[in-house]
Amino acid sequence: MQSKELTEPASGPLQAADMRRPATLVDVAFAAKVSIATASRAINGRRYVSDDTRAQVLRAAEQLNFRPSSLARGFRAQRSQTVGMIVPDISSPFYAAALRGAQHVLSRQGYTVLVCDTEEQPQREREALDLLTGQRVAGLILAPVASDHANLRQVLARQPMALVAIDNRLEGRPTDTVLVDNVEGARTLTAHLLEHGHRRIGHISGILSETSGADRLIGYQQALADADIDFDARLVAEGDWSEAGGYAQAMRLLDTANPPTAIVIASSLMAVGTLLALRERNIPVPGSIAVACFDDAPWAPLIEPSLTALCRQDYALGAAAAELILVQLGAKTPRTEREHRLPMTLVVRRSCGCNGEISPLTQPA
């Protein structure tokens, strides 16, 4: 008795393209003179639609500029075509590149990426989690800062959601994880400085409560052990990844009774701080103190002296995390490991004491 009203949009059929309301499936069905079900099937490329009908519907959709509402779809599916990404600082080149990689992979499968920048605050990490939970994201790529993940566990208990940790391991919960091979990287850097003949090698570490920071320290210790050198805790200064932190910790090491002749630094930003400290003290690099660090950057070959650094593949890291999300969501992708550990490559320049060349470009795209 009311089938006419049902197929016809409340505000009348769409005739002009300048209507103030996005076209809906009802509009399309009406224009193509079919039922909504048929229109839906045609749009989604399902079987059991005659070629004629399909063409008709697609033409109508085209004409009306129809864009299926992801909101309605997600609402019905109880899950949005959306993946959240929570990072401590999206303006950091590492996370920005990782985001790019993730977004590249995900957008190809029709997902969009919701970014949340926690500004390094656990409080904001919790807020972000709530926000994304409310959005019913299908998956979450998380670069954890807070070590307390009670609320994360709580959320996941009620919300089935693909989860991949990046950069740091998520302790206390088996989770797909993508990170760089921090232990091996630190071994490589330290071993390289050992090859230059250094025996008193310092380490400006990252934040040690983060697994990446801890792992880098472990690698440094392993390399020393491999060379039969006793570990001296006085040669380790805990930084906070930042340039200012690197500066401060470098000063601390320089002010010890017996300063190192070489330093392994856990980030290039801290290396910059260190170089500034050394410059201030008029200590020649690599002459009096050699330096090698993590996290190569585009400017590493240009500074004085050019930085010997480990190159990480941030884009690949984000892309790998996204792939893992897709795997968990059952999308079509190759099966992958539980913990991806991406290798890093040493880019030898001059700060370590080598005669590094002047290379025009540094990081692979």
Place this chain on the structure above:
Amino acid sequence: MQSKELTEPASGPLQAADMRRPATLVDVAFAAKVSIATASRAINGRRYVSDDTRAQVLRAAEQLNFRPSSLARGFRAQRSQTVGMIVPDISSPFYAAALRGAQHVLSRQGYTVLVCDTEEQPQREREALDLLTGQRVAGLILAPVASDHANLRQVLARQPMALVAIDNRLEGRPTDTVLVDNVEGARTLTAHLLEHGHRRIGHISGILSETSGADRLIGYQQALADADIDFDARLVAEGDWSEAGGYAQAMRLLDTANPPTAIVIASSLMAVGTLLALRERNIPVPGSIAVACFDDAPWAPLIEPSLTALCRQDYALGAAAAELILVQLGAKTPRTEREHRLPMTLVVRRSCGCNGEISPLTQPA
């Protein structure tokens, strides 16, 4: 006759917190022994709810770990609490910082940010627009690359949506826009090199079909005109913002009959390319050729010679764009201009010929 079934969730009341389905308003209402309508009012802090009832509802919500579904809300409102951001390269420090600024402002108002990276391809810009349109984003922050915005206009005709352009003007359509003062910046750089006594100043420009590239060229020309110097088109080489482009265009300028004695470069990345070219040719900087560029970077003080550059406030740019979105959405925010032109400040270092100091830090946070 069925009110019992309606207030009680289909799968039975929620008792344990480990249910496999997020709590809904129905669950909360049931637990608080009120109607869904009342529960909704209580949750949303609306009037006409007794304090007792409200407390009861909030307690139930808390217990059940209730997170209102943004999907359902958005679906009902025909608009998500979401703002899209389309940029050509999110791993570029400028866009990354702008994203951070935007996300900071928007998340404080309960919005989340959907990022799309177009990888500089107009095709992907169109796809991103479709994706975000489907998501029924409330607003869109767009850093345009494609000059053809026909489809954008088409989309906007049917979808009411807050829109703010950043970085480049969106020609042919009055749009809120936030950009840096490109003309003034180029004038400043050029004038500074003029003060050093240079009369033959070249320009490695950005992409001239983008308004930022065009404006920078205009500023360069204006400064020359102000100094009564005739414009010589042979001194302008159109780059593409990239390091490789800067290298190539620098070589081109060097290979002309009468090379410039100073160069204004439209981006720091291109300046790096230029410096590498000059180094390759053994041309001392600033001795034989002085250099000054746009887009200061953290590593600018560390390279050899340290770069004289214009500092842009990317974070502020993103934040301003977000504010404009909020204004358009009628949220509570101060009224703002139609076109924001953020000033840039000249950071004098050594590549221009000044005796720039070694500053420990560069960019303001």
Place this chain on the structure above:
DNA sequence: TTGTAAGCGTTATCAG
């Protein structure tokens, strides 16, 4: 092959 109708969670309208 096509059509009908239920239902996803929320808010708004209207009746009590």
Place this chain on the structure above:
DNA sequence: CTGATAACGCTTACAA
């Protein structure tokens, strides 16, 4: 102040 109910756009059993 509170409760019942319709509606938002879409997918999907199920019916034809």
